[in-house]
Amino acid sequence: MTVKVAINGFGTIGKRVAEAVLKQDDMELVGVTKTRPDYLAKAASLRGLLYVPEEKLQDFEKSGIEVAGTLDELLRKVDVVVDATPGGIGKEYKKVYEKYGVKAIFQGGEKHEVAGFSFSTLCNYEEAHGKQYARVVSCNTTGLLRVLCTLHKEIGIEKVRATIVRRGADPHETKRGPINAIVPNPVTLPSHHGIDVRTVLDIDIATTAVVVPTTIMHLHVLNIVLKENVSKEKILEALEAAPRILVIPSEFSGIKDTAKIIEMARDMGRKRYDLNELAVFEESISVNGKELFLMQAVHQESIVVPENIDAIRALATNVSKEESIRKTDSTLGLVKTFDDVLKVISRFE
Ligand SMILES: NC(=O)C1=CN([C@@H]2O[C@H](COP(=O)(O)OP(=O)(O)OC[C@H]3O[C@@H](n4cnc5c(N)ncnc54)[C@H](OP(=O)(O)O)[C@@H]3O)[C@@H](O)[C@H]2O)C=CC1
Numbered sequence: 488m489t490v491k492v493a494i495n496g497f498g499t500i501g502k503r504v505a506e507a508v509l510k511q512d513d514m515e516l517v518g519v520t521k522t523r524p525d526y527l528a529k530a531a532s533l534r535g536l537l538y539v540p541e542e543k544l545q546d547f548e549k550s551g552i553e554v555a556g557t558l559d560e561l562l563r564k565v566d567v568v569v570d571a572t573p574g575g576i577g578k579e580y581k582k583v584y585e586k587y588g589v590k591a592i593f594q595g596g597e598k599h600e601v602a603g604f605s606f607s608t609l610c611n612y613e614e615a616h617g618k619q620y621a622r623v624v625s626c627n628t629t630g631l632l633r634v635l636c637t638l639h640k641e642i643g644i645e646k647v648r649a650t651i652v653r654r655g656a657d658p659h660e661t662k663r664g665p666i667n668a669i670v671p672n673p674v675t676l677p678s679h680h681g682i683d684v685r686t687v688l689d690i691d692i693a694t695t696a697v698v699v700p701t702t703i704m705h706l707h708v709l710n711i712v713l714k715e716n717v718s719k720e721k722i723l724e725a726l727e728a729a730p731r732i733l734v735i736p737s738e739f740s741g742i743k744d745t746a747k748i749i750e751m752a753r754d755m756g757r758k759r760y761d762l763n764e765l766a767v768f769e770e771s772i773s774v775n776g777k778e779l780f781l782m783q784a785v786h787q788e789s790i791v792v793p794e795n796i797d798a799i800r801a802l803a804t805n806v807s808k809e810e811s812i813r814k815t816d817s818t819l820g821l822v823k824t825f826d827d828v829l830k831v832i833s834r835f836e
Pocket residue numbers: 495496497498499500501520521522523524525571572573574575576594595596597624625626657787788791
């Protein structure tokens with residue numbers, strides 16, 4: 488079965504999910520929507536994929552950008568819509584999705600209640616089968632859950648305390664900051680990230696967050712109390728066996744910060760230097776009895792893309808979790824180990 492997909496909101500997340508859908512042999516990208524007639528709208532129009540809300544038709548006509556139809560027309564043609572509009576707007580669109588009986592996947596900027604089900608592949612893929620709505624949790628929550636669900640399943644987690652160092656803006660965002668400050672975010676504790684984790688995984692977790700002047704990645708400092716004493720080897724074994732977690736051997740690789748991780752993605756030839764994998768610094772993993780510390784980096788613009796593709800399958804098909812991960816990760820070219828990274832980089836021309 489081919490799942491017909493629409494993307495409402497062709498921005499940072501939407502354009503990446505659209506490209507990922509195009510790579511799936513069991514999905515068809517029917518169209519994407521734009522509200523502003525800019526270069527991305529023009530590019531989508533050249534592919535015959537551009538749909539716009541009815542009240543915006545005139546703006547596109549004036550700009551000479553040809554549209555394939557209205558958002559309502561697009562929704563009549565599809566099985567699933569991925570809503571990647573700015574946070575809070577998806578809630579308004581839900582009424583339209585309901586009207587056309589189309590399944591919808593929302594993003595982390597929406598509240599859990601909008602979908603009533605928050606999704607993270609490694610944690611709850613199977614529970615999504617047959618649902619009408621799902622919300623792919625935000626980039627930070629996706630990064631946290633990849634590690635936490637893996638360790639909870641393998642060893643068991645008693646308690647998590649974490650600090651999220653958030654990037655100030657995405658690279659294209661001109662009007663955000665800070666430019667020269669570290670901002671408590673929020674100053675009253677805890678931050679929303681731990682609360683968001685609990686919409687998927689019922690564990691004792693509390694998080695704090697600060698925003699810093701960088702655009703490329705978030706960084707998490709995790710302190711996890713496990714249910715039993717562990718060794719560093721056991722943690723490494725669990726993380727290396729899990730999909731979408733890339734352990735970075737900082738010592739010999741020379742990769743000791745987020746700038747170097749992004750340089751690695753550039754050397755790999757990743758489009759827009761995307762890194763769908765969660766990057767865990769091997770050197771940071773330290774264990775004392777049941778207590779584990781580690782640091783990990785999240786490429787905020789791309790980490791949720793594989794989860795969106797899995798969410799489409801989980802809602803609209805009977806494909807198993809393992810098969811969906813296999814299809815998604817192989818089509819998007821995800822790597823499992825640092826040796827795989829080296830193999831990709833060594834293909835330089
Ligand atoms: N950026 C990030 O790091 C991450 C974001 N998220 C979440 O993903 C969601 C989308 O964020 P992001 O991609 O960054 O946002 P962007 O602002 O980059 O993209 C949103 C797009 O939606 C379009 N849009 C705006 N208003 C409307 C509307 N009323 N109807 C249809 N389209 C509209 C805009 O394009 P135009 O108006 O030109 O058509 C814009 O390009 C949010 O919930 C966010 O919290 C999740 C993980 C990471």
